[in-house]
Amino acid sequence: MNRPYVICHMLQSIDGKIAGGFFREKETTKLAKIYSEISTNYDGDAIIYGKTTALELFSLTHLNKSSNITYNLTDHVYQKENKKWLVVIDLKGEIAWDSSIYKNRRLQDKNLIVILSEAISNQYLELLKKLNISYLFAGKKEISLKVALEKLYDLCSIKKLLLQGGGITNKFFIEEDLIDELSLVVSPVVSGESNQPNLFEDCKDYLGNVFDLKQSDLLNKSGLYLKYIRK
Structure with missing residues (x-):
């Protein structure tokens, strides 16, 4: 099957939330600009x-x-x-x-x-x-x-597709083993909001998808950029 190369590119809190109050923190605001730059540099179709x-x-x-x-x-x-x-x-x-x-x-x-x-x-x-x-x-x-x-x-x-949520859509892609790359910007903020979506939301069964870490960068002294490629 011919299909696009799928990159799941997300900005998240330390505890894996992709929405909520942590976006209002100044640390996250600064990282959001870097997140947008990375998204642009991917030059997806x-x-x-x-x-x-x-x-x-x-x-x-x-x-x-x-x-x-x-x-x-x-x-x-x-x-x-x-x-x-x-x-x-x-x-x-x-x-x-x-x-x-x-x-x-x-x-x-x-x-x-x-x-x-x-x-x-x-x-x-x-x-x-x-x-x-x-x-x-x-x-x-x-x-x-x-x-x-x-x-x-x-x-x-x-040919190249950037998957940017939400958590339910991300889950459907990972369940069908259709994510080739994970590109994660991690804010140094703990959300703790149970009513906010996770990177992969509402997963009831063990997924078992394994990725290789290809890149890790420190961002603004306390944030992280992590790039994973599917094995």
């Missing part, structure tokens, strides 16, 4: 987010799902110029996209593509088309990440 992360980053809301199921299950790819991609996984088509998204700096140099299951209404697909948002189908009721990655490779020429 695309960044991929889960639904929850996309809702937070774009300040959008949930959509009331229509019961009018579609029978037109053809992938739709709209690509303006030679821009890179921002990919969002949205199983049931629950994100209420609108034209305001194009004011967001994250989309200034990227085309937007949504990964869907087949349980989607015609109405929702028409909304995506109207907004020039591409979409790919990757399963009937559940999304197959392997199918999604293969389509992203073949239809969008995505």
Whole structure:
């Protein structure tokens, strides 16, 4: 199977949290700039987010799902110029996209593509088309990440993909053994917030994935950068 090389690139607390109060600490704020620089230097063809992360980053809301199921299950790819991609996984088509998204700096140099299951209404697909948002189908009721990655490779020429959460999406990738590299910026702050997501959230079984440490750097005297490659 041809698929993108997947790099899970995240900023986390010492105890593995990827959201919450530790982001307000000055130590984390300084490291966030380095995190962004590393992300830029990777020069990936695309960044991929889960639904929850996309809702937070774009300040959008949930959509009331229509019961009018579609029978037109053809992938739709709209690509303006030679821009890179921002990919969002949205199983049931629950994100209420609108034209305001194009004011967001994250989309200034990227085309937007949504990964869907087949349980989607015609109405929702028409909304995506109207907004020039591409979409790919990757399963009937559940999304197959392997199918999604293969389509992203073949239809969008995505060879290098930066996975940037959230914790549930990261978990799905690690469970299917689809993460080739871990790139972690660790803030010297302990979160302790049980209601905030972990790097890999809601894992009930032992995963057993093993990575080799390839790089470790001290950042701002107390932060860390860790790069792991899958064995």
